Amino acid sequence: MNTTTGKAWRAIKFGPPAESVELQQLTWEAPPEGHVLIRVSTAGAGFPDVMMTAGQYPLLGDPPFGLGEEAAGEVVAVSTGSRLSVGDRVTGITAFLQGWGGFAEYAYLREISTIRIPPTMTDEEAGGFPIGFRTAYAALVDRTPIEAGQTLLVLGAAGSTGTAAMQLGKALGAKVIAVAGSQDKLDFCSRHGADHVIGYRDENLTARLTEITDGRGIDLIFDPVGGDTAATALKSIARNGRIALVGVASGNPVPLNPMDMLLRNYSAVGVLATPGDPEAEALVWERLAELAGAGKVTMPVGRVYDFHDVPRMITEQSTPGPGKSVVRVASA
Template sequence: MKFGAPAESIELQQMTWPEPGPGQVLVRVSTAGAGYPDAMMAAGHFPLLGEPPFGLGEEAAGEVVAVPPGSRFTVGDQVTGITGFLDGWGGYAEYTYLREESTIRIPARMTLQEAGGFPIAFRTAYAGLIDRAPVNAGQVLLVLGAAGSSGGAAVQLGKALGATVIAVAGSREKLDFCIRHGADHGVNHRSEDLPTRVGELTGGRGADVIFDPVGGGTALAALQAIARDGRLVLIGLASGEPVALDAMDMLMRNYSAVGVLATPKDTAAEAAVWDRLADLTDRGAIRTSVGHVYDFQDVPEMIAGQTAPGAGKSVVRITSA
């Protein structure tokens, strides 16, 4: 592929997959999750990516077909995980390599469609709400872009952690979706005054944690409703630009901002993350909020739509699932 509009830049190629090396698991892909980073990659705006060609799709679920010596997985396991997309192996393919340390066996409660869209969103939400700016039971979590991929995961993880969750989205349809998937309250940032409404919902106190995958003006408005000692969790910039932070405002109102890049620290720590996410899934506390399911031939169209997706996690059906 080349950088540009998905319809012109994405192309189908014949490839071969050598035996997996240490840290890799080769899977036959059933489903793959999609998100805004796919659109950034196609356009050449993803900061961690080199020059094309490369494989698109950060996450996938399917059947293990080959493992290196000493792997904790075996051929035939049904797994979901993060792909080796930074090394050129994306999820929108018949086969792909998953990063073994960021791969789990698919929990019994999880469908293949849910599995395909699980790893990136929930690993990101975990990094933000547990590792970087822990949200505690009884606190207020304000989630921007709450009907989207990482936002939808943050809504559910926040509820599982005991927070009161206020979902922010841009339509009644999306807010209804958020409420159905666990949010306590919804605020339409297009038709309501965001800081005023959050103030009303919190008795004037504001939000303890703001989960921000959106940036721009929406995040700037949300910051007007952050509580004293609050934390802004910087996840992404789906609006096209990061929030403009004001250091003096942070000082005077006593809040902080933390950046989140959900990369493994070490093998043991990463295993603990995935074990906890799998346990939460097994207990029914979290699940992928699947939105539209696309067929493989629709990948360029799907990626183009990730700049303004509908409610829920977009998933691509690669093989029969």
């Protein structure tokens, strides 16, 4: 293929997005092995974008680098031996760890983490699908498997990763309890998979969990939040329960007490959804595509931003509304 040029948002230094993020003209060469190049229609956004611009994302080095972990669009070029074809409508995880993000007119996707978009999925839903659901799958299937009939507590449940965990948990047969901080977020959770909702600001979390579980406790806590909320939730974990450590949206990880873990016989498991064995990874994405195609999971879209509003969008991911924030790129 010939080289392709277009615009892309890049972090040029660490700091507030209005000062650290710049729209630049870039050139994309033929995709490297294991990647495809897409013309981006939409790209998902989230708290990791805040961490990246602030210099708090542990997997990235210093700027400059591209922003946007996930994107959807049309394949315009493939590498040798690709299972995808030019013209395919796909969504996947970008090559952001190599400095190429999705908030751009073109993006490289890791083919191992890319699927064809089910016909029922909109561009906005597709752009925000990969990261949340791959993370939820890593937690609920790979690292701390949830079983049908068990109780799943989702913290930060109105966020993109929390929403994915709610939906995947329901698809796997769990009873889902959602924790969020405002009435509009609680209403959102009720519409998108939660059997019970708890407002952590206005309700006694421990008392409500005791009531809902008849004193038995929680089998699995899905924790992308950390901090005081997660610490309170741990008081209600069942014997032989697990807490999946997914993120630190509160700014602090949940404090763990090894003696408490020993006496109450529960475990804490770190969750990082990085690709492993290619065949196993392909099966993960195949299953996620099947669930999405069957309508058993979806990514409810929250706010849709214009391509030129990316710096403001990143700032607002510190306190987003319910649902997945998405950037529409194709109309730029």
